[in-house]
Amino acid sequence: MADKVYCMYCGTDRSSIQSLTSAGTCSKSPTGKHVPYDGDEKKKYFCEFCGTDRSTIQSLTSAGTCSKSPTRQHQPYAGSEKTKFVCKYCGTDRSTIQSLTSAGTCSKSPTGNHQPAR
Ligand SMILES: [Zn+2]
Ligand SMILES: [Zn+2]
Numbered sequence: 001m002a003d004k005v006y007c008m009y010c011g012t013d014r015s016s017i018q019s020l021t022s023a024g025t026c027s028k029s030p031t032g033k034h035v036p037y038d039g040d041e042k043k044k045y046f047c048e049f050c051g052t053d054r055s056t057i058q059s060l061t062s063a064g065t066c067s068k069s070p071t072r073q074h075q076p077y078a079g080s081e082k083t084k085f086v087c088k089y090c091g092t093d094r095s096t097i098q099s100l101t102s103a104g105t106c107s108k109s110p111t112g113n114h115q116p117a118r
């Protein structure tokens with residue numbers, strides 16, 4: 001269990017989910033509230049929509065606009081690191097998130113892009 005809880009939209013951290021969700025307004029969340037990231041702590045965080053990586057959630061979510069995300073923001077992939085990433089909609093697989101999300105159009109995804117399953 002991680003000793004810190006991070007907001008998946010802005011990277012704000014608190015020691016518990018309760019204190020994070022009551023820590024004021026989140027400027028980057030669609031709901032205006034911080035939403036706890038429920039994945040593992042990692043050395044690198046990858047955007048699940050485009051594969052951009054940064055060493056913290058905060059720097060990832062503030063790393064400019066994501067052309068493939070429905071919210072226009074990079075969002076940290078919450079799954080574990082793998083040797084193969086599989087699209088949760090169609091099953092296409094690639095060795096990195098970046099190559100999966102740029103592997104053409106996904107006919108089964110609501111966004112038209114492949115998205116890695118956890
Ligand atoms: Zn937030
Ligand atoms: Zn992105």
Ligand SMILES: [Zn+2]
Binds near residue numbers: 089108115
């Ligand atoms: Zn797909």
